[in-house]
Amino acid sequence: MTLKKKSAATKELSPLALDLLAARFRALSEPVRLRLLNLLMQGERTVGQLVEASGSGQANVSKHLSVLRGAGMVGTRKQGLMTVCHIADPIVNELCEMMCARLREEMEGKAAALAFDPGI
Amino acid sequence: MTLKKKSAATKELSPLALDLLAARFRALSEPVRLRLLNLLMQGERTVGQLVEASGSGQANVSKHLSVLRGAGMVGTRKQGLMTVCHIADPIVNELCEMMCARLREEMEGKAAALAFDPGI
DNA sequence: GAACAAGATCACCATATAGCCACGTAGCGA
DNA sequence: TCGCTACGTGGCTATATGGTGATCTTGTTC
Numbered sequence: 001m002t003l004k005k006k007s008a009a010t011k012e013l014s015p016l017a018l019d020l021l022a023a024r025f026r027a028l029s030e031p032v033r034l035r036l037l038n039l040l041m042q043g044e045r046t047v048g049q050l051v052e053a054s055g056s057g058q059a060n061v062s063k064h065l066s067v068l069r070g071a072g073m074v075g076t077r078k079q080g081l082m083t084v085c086h087i088a089d090p091i092v093n094e095l096c097e098m099m100c101a102r103l104r105e106e107m108e109g110k111a112a113a114l115a116f117d118p119g120i
Numbered sequence: 121m122t123l124k125k126k127s128a129a130t131k132e133l134s135p136l137a138l139d140l141l142a143a144r145f146r147a148l149s150e151p152v153r154l155r156l157l158n159l160l161m162q163g164e165r166t167v168g169q170l171v172e173a174s175g176s177g178q179a180n181v182s183k184h185l186s187v188l189r190g191a192g193m194v195g196t197r198k199q200g201l202m203t204v205c206h207i208a209d210p211i212v213n214e215l216c217e218m219m220c221a222r223l224r225e226e227m228e229g230k231a232a233a234l235a236f237d238p239g240i
Numbered sequence: 241g242a243a244c245a246a247g248a249t250c251a252c253c254a255t256a257t258a259g260c261c262a263c264g265t266a267g268c269g270a
Numbered sequence: 271t272c273g274c275t276a277c278g279t280g281g282c283t284a285t286a287t288g289g290t291g292a293t294c295t296t297g298t299t300c
Contacts, residue, residue: 010161010162012158013154013155013158013220015151015155017220017223018151018154018155018158019151020223021148021151021154021216021219021220021223022148022149022150022151022153022154023149024219024222024223025145025146025148025149025154025215025219026145026146026149028141028142028145028149029142029143029145029146029148029149030142030287030288031135031138031139031141031142032288032289033142034133034138034141034142034145035133035135035138038132038133038138041130042130046246046247047246047247047248048245048246048247051247056289057289057290057291058246058247058248059247059248059249059250059289059290059291059292060288060289060290061247062247062248062249063248063249063287063288063289064288065247066248066249072226078247078296078297080246080297080298081245081246081247081296081297081298082245082246082247083246083247083248089222091218091219091222094218095145095215095218095219096141098211098214098215099141099144099145099211099215100133100137100141102144102209102211103137103140103141103144106192150257150258152258152259166276167276167277167278168275168276168277171277176259177259177260177261178276178277178278179259179260179261179262179277179278179279180258180259180260181277182277182278182279183257183258183259183278183279184258186278186279198266198267200267200268200276201266201267201268201274201275201276201277202275202276202277203276203277203278
């Protein structure tokens with residue numbers, strides 16, 4: 001074997017790998033798309049239901065869903081006139097949970113740093 | 121306690137939470153920034169070293185570092201004339217590793233799907 | 241086939257941002 | 271003080287993308 005790796009993440013990523021990685025993260029970089037994913041975490045939803053629940057326009061939701069499908073994060077199936085959507089990659093839940101937990105930690109840390117105790 | 125949660129990720133996220141989440145993921149959505157993070161995974165680096173290693177211009181690297189600092193992912197300290205950068209949030213490594221592993225799985229799956237056995 | 245409903249796609253505009261150049265700024269040495 | 275070095279920043283352009291209304295496609299119903 002080669003020299004032992006310092007860490008699994010220490011490997012140098014190729015430009016192609018960086019592009020693919022960035023594309024995945026970019027799919028998660030819009031609040032509307034995260035909202036759609038968050039809704040789909042509760043179960044399957046039709047496009048119409050997502051439009052109503054998200055408050056965005058139909059064309060907009062459709063386009064965002066297209067991005068999520070392109071990133072392999074959402075899958076769809078036709079059911080009559082309707083398109084039923086579901087989360088196709090469970091990594092979405094993990095990533096969001098991790099990031100949310102991290103954000104909570106940071107915010108709590110900042111809140112604690114702002115604590116003001118007048119001392120009686 | 122309230123009704124049991126179906127999953128930790130099933131919770132509905134507020135618009136503010138969605139914005140914060142999206143902002144974090146957006147910081148990871150550019151190949152150059154991922155490249156910088158990947159370099160920093162090997163250890164501390166000065167801005168000049170990052171400029172040389174990344175192949176991007178100095179102004180561009182500086183701006184990308186500013187974004188990463190804003191997202192709390194990179195920290196810096198001044199050392200004489202130089203600015204030494206380091207990864208400030210270990211979640212970066214985890215996220216990249218997870219996403220990379222997922223990408224590998226997908227690519228291997230597609231490769232397998234393209235396997236062609238002429239059958240003698 | 242006609243009418244209708246659900247989505248996808250197109251055309252368009254507004255905004256965000258990556259990249260680059262020029263310049264500003266802060267330490268360091270002479 | 272003068273000049274140099276290492277970065278940060280502002281201005282600029284080109285491109286990408288979000289949002290929206292209009293239109294097209296497909297499947298259902300009568």
